[in-house]
Amino acid sequence: MNLAPDSGEAQIAEAAADFLLGSLGRARLHRVGTADLSAEQRGEVGGLGWFGLALPEQSGGSGLSAVEHALFFREAGRQCAPVDLLAQSLAANMPVGAALRESVLGGAVGVGLAVEDAGTLRVYGNPLAEFAIAVRPQGAALYRMAGVKAETRPSLVPSSTLRVIAGMPPVEAEAELPDLWVLGELATAAMLVGIAEAALELIAEYAKVRETFGRKIGAYQAVRHPCADMLVRIEAARAQLYFAATAIKEAHPSAQAHLDAAKHLANQAALANSDANIQLHGGIGVTEEHDAHLLHKQALLLSRLFGARRAVLANLLHQELAA
Amino acid sequence: MDLRYSDADIAFRASARNWLSSNVPSHRRPAHGPEAARFDRDWQRKLFEHGWAGVAWPKEYGGLGLSGLQQVIWYEELARARAPHHINTTYVALMHAGPTLIARGTDAQKAFHLPRILSGESLWCQGFSEPGAGSDLAALTTRGVIEGDEIVVNGAKMWTTDARYADYQELLIRTEPGSERHKGLTWVICDMSLPGIEVKPVRTMMMDAHVNMVFYENVRIPLANVVGEVGKGWSTALATLSFERGLGFIGDQLELAERVERAIELAGKVRTETGKYAIEDESIAQRLAALKADTMAIRAMTLAEIAESDRTGVPGPNGSVMKLMVTATHKALSELAGDLLGWEFLEFDGDRGAHPWTYDYLWSWVFSIAGGTNEIQREIIADRLLNLPKAR
Numbered sequence: 001m002n003l004a005p006d007s008g009e010a011q012i013a014e015a016a017a018d019f020l021l022g023s024l025g026r027a028r029l030h031r032v033g034t035a036d037l038s039a040e041q042r043g044e045v046g047g048l049g050w051f052g053l054a055l056p057e058q059s060g061g062s063g064l065s066a067v068e069h070a071l072f073f074r075e076a077g078r079q080c081a082p083v084d085l086l087a088q089s090l091a092a093n094m095p096v097g098a099a100l101r102e103s104v105l106g107g108a109v110g111v112g113l114a115v116e117d118a119g120t121l122r123v124y125g126n127p128l129a130e131f132a133i134a135v136r137p138q139g140a141a142l143y144r145m146a147g148v149k150a151e152t153r154p155s156l157v158p159s160s161t162l163r164v165i166a167g168m169p170p171v172e173a174e175a176e177l178p179d180l181w182v183l184g185e186l187a188t189a190a191m192l193v194g195i196a197e198a199a200l201e202l203i204a205e206y207a208k209v210r211e212t213f214g215r216k217i218g219a220y221q222a223v224r225h226p227c228a229d230m231l232v233r234i235e236a237a238r239a240q241l242y243f244a245a246t247a248i249k250e251a252h253p254s255a256q257a258h259l260d261a262a263k264h265l266a267n268q269a270a271l272a273n274s275d276a277n278i279q280l281h282g283g284i285g286v287t288e289e290h291d292a293h294l295l296h297k298q299a300l301l302l303s304r305l306f307g308a309r310r311a312v313l314a315n316l317l318h319q320e321l322a323a
Numbered sequence: 324m325d326l327r328y329s330d331a332d333i334a335f336r337a338s339a340r341n342w343l344s345s346n347v348p349s350h351r352r353p354a355h356g357p358e359a360a361r362f363d364r365d366w367q368r369k370l371f372e373h374g375w376a377g378v379a380w381p382k383e384y385g386g387l388g389l390s391g392l393q394q395v396i397w398y399e400e401l402a403r404a405r406a407p408h409h410i411n412t413t414y415v416a417l418m419h420a421g422p423t424l425i426a427r428g429t430d431a432q433k434a435f436h437l438p439r440i441l442s443g444e445s446l447w448c449q450g451f452s453e454p455g456a457g458s459d460l461a462a463l464t465t466r467g468v469i470e471g472d473e474i475v476v477n478g479a480k481m482w483t484t485d486a487r488y489a490d491y492q493e494l495l496i497r498t499e500p501g502s503e504r505h506k507g508l509t510w511v512i513c514d515m516s517l518p519g520i521e522v523k524p525v526r527t528m529m530m531d532a533h534v535n536m537v538f539y540e541n542v543r544i545p546l547a548n549v550v551g552e553v554g555k556g557w558s559t560a561l562a563t564l565s566f567e568r569g570l571g572f573i574g575d576q577l578e579l580a581e582r583v584e585r586a587i588e589l590a591g592k593v594r595t596e597t598g599k600y601a602i603e604d605e606s607i608a609q610r611l612a613a614l615k616a617d618t619m620a621i622r623a624m625t626l627a628e629i630a631e632s633d634r635t636g637v638p639g640p641n642g643s644v645m646k647l648m649v650t651a652t653h654k655a656l657s658e659l660a661g662d663l664l665g666w667e668f669l670e671f672d673g674d675r676g677a678h679p680w681t682y683d684y685l686w687s688w689v690f691s692i693a694g695g696t697n698e699i700q701r702e703i704i705a706d707r708l709l710n711l712p713k714a715r
């Protein structure tokens with residue numbers, strides 16, 4: 001029993017952090033035209049093997065596990081990475097032909113994230129992507145998007161473009177694969193933990209420099225105490241995330257329950273921390289040039305994906321926990 | 324990371340479960356008074372005699388010398404077996420006086436006290452807080468004057484839990500005249516039967532009187548009872564607080580998971596004003612599920628913290644994070660139980676055994692005040708974990 005990342009896991013997390021900061025750092029979102037994963041960025045991510053962390057080696061992946069997958073996406077969360085990153089990684093785990101899998105893994109073709117909403121599909125991600133993946137708790141479908149008529153809608157979330165499609169596009173592949181939902185729920189929980197952490201980092205730094213009434217705002221308890229509460233939410237959500245990721249890796253009988261708990265705590269931590277971060281920054285916190293809104297908007301999207309509050313809690317209530 | 328238990332862990336859980344299944348007292352703990360203290364001592368003696376006392380204490384001091392993880396397993400099994408609650412009159416002795424002596428005591432102090440603590444023979448209390456020194460502990464004024472090989476103590480302590488039943492006390496006093504704040508303090512073992520000590524119970528809103536005021540009039544304590552150095556008591560006190568705030572509530576935090584399951588059971592039996600079972604009410608179901616997630620996280624945090632303290636040997640400031648998480652969960656659970664029980668929640672005579680939910684509801688303030696208030700825990704986090712500019 002050990003619930004702290006070992007040195008190999010920590011190395012992956014560090015490499016992911018360096019790479020994502022350099023190639024997809026949050027600062028990108030203050031320049032125009034930076035939503036989504038461009039074909040070039042996709043190729044870079046794919047070239048380094050980040051799309052196949054949890055995929056077995058014989059399928060072209062890295063042969064690592066849910067743990068590394070979670071550690072990577074936690075870093076992606078901090079950078080408000082586009083959801084294409086997740087869609088692409090999930091698609092790499094679909095049962096498709098070797099050639100297509102290789103194109104997905106390497107980033108030669110793109111995949112958006114499709115969400116079913118009352119008979120329509122909402123697709124997040126690069127509008128030029130060739131595919132979109134829709135994941136349900138028990139299975140997933142990969143759709144061909146070439147030539148499909150889609151209406152672009154204004155997206156609240158700067159990292160990801162939104163389009164809506166009436167009707168269902170042609171299916172490239174379908175699978176009864178609960179594992180895909182598990183990887184998706186885990187990755188979104190991880191990204192939300194990353195957002196919760198980034199929010200605390202921002203306000204803890206600002207509280208050391210911003211002065212009012214002759215004192216640093218970090219000396220006021222009305223600022224200090226909400227920051228302490230942010231850390232409590234992070235520690236709870238992160239500990240449970242690690243527990244869930246490891247439970248999935250070990251095919252623990254209660255893995256799904258642990259994952260639902262992790263998603264719930266991560267939803268809560270990201271929403272509450274990114275909210276407090278805006279408030280405690282004062283006026284600068286509501287400006288476009290600041291990162292605070294990016295974190296909160298990203299949390300609004302991710303907390304709806306792969307289990308919003310009501311759904312995860314309803315699932316969790318009656319699941320038994322094995323030791 | 325891995326979640327697997329070793330064969331030794333699995334065997335330990337099985338034997339703990341087996342032993343507890345036939346040894347947990349069948350009668351309820353008396354609600355108050357010396358009978359309650361006797362019940363606690365008897366249970367501790369039984370644990371001791373059957374080799375279950377001091378699970379994580381080093382072997383050389385009579386403990387089992389087991390890992391932090393096995394300590395977690397032990398507390399989980401205690402909760403599962405509904406064994407006597409570990410926050411009772413043996414709590415101070417086992418959870419922080421003993422560990423303080425192990426860390427800072429002399430050989431003679433250890434040899435005398437540790438076996439008595441483990442066997443339940445001695446109960447301890449904590450004499451830190453005073454009427455004018457709670458959160459600001461360093462403002463304490465109870466003074467000790469060194470005369471020959473004795474310290475003569477005069478003053479008053481406040482909030483001393485279980486002082487009436489305790490044999491010994493962790494007593495923190497000012498021994499350097501004119502000293503201020505953290506300097507000039509001394510941590511000394513006070514025998515509660517010494518002449519000049521008067522204990523006055525303070526009744527609480529739980530309808531009991533487990534806290535007390537303790538008055539000292541020319542109480543003569545041997546210098547040999549000083550733990551650490553004369554004048555360096557603050558350092559010893561910080562060690563005590565680190566045990567108290569570190570894993571001191573471990574039993575309670577792991578028991579919360581069990582209590583949430585009981586609340587889920589309860590919600591399947593009681594009805595709301597609409598006539599439906601409470602569990603069918605979505606808002607109640609959601610609150611229960613959220614509490615379940617919180618207790619799962621508390622367990623994961625405990626395991627992570629155990630890994631850390633097994634590695635470094637000392638509990639870190641993460642104890643403050645844990646305390647905030649646990650007290651918030653405790654409170655939310657108690658409030659929910661109140662909603663489930665409706666009118667019945669308002670029947671209460673101070674007996675935790677008979678009215679556990681109401682008792683725990685009232686106790687939620689003790690939890691968020693004693694051992695350093697939640698506001699002080701946030702201050703500790705802001706200073707030590709977030710490195711924010713000092714408020715004071």
Ligand SMILES: Cc1cc2nc3c(=O)[nH]c(=O)nc-3n(C[C@H](O)[C@H](O)[C@H](O)COP(=O)(O)OP(=O)(O)OC[C@H]3O[C@@H](n4cnc5c(N)ncnc54)[C@H](O)[C@@H]3O)c2cc1C
Nearest residue numbers: 449450451452457458482483484689692693694695696698
């Ligand atoms: C049931 C019970 C049992 C106890 N048992 C023991 C025991 O066995 N031994 C022992 O030594 N003590 C014991 N205590 C004492 C406990 O440690 C103190 O009550 C606690 O530290 C708070 O001190 P205080 O009561 O003087 O409150 P105060 O320090 O007067 O605080 C009053 C309020 O002000 C807030 N506050 C104070 N300072 C700050 C600050 N710097 N920033 C923000 N807010 C602040 C507090 O959080 C609190 O809300 C017990 C207390 C209770 C209630």
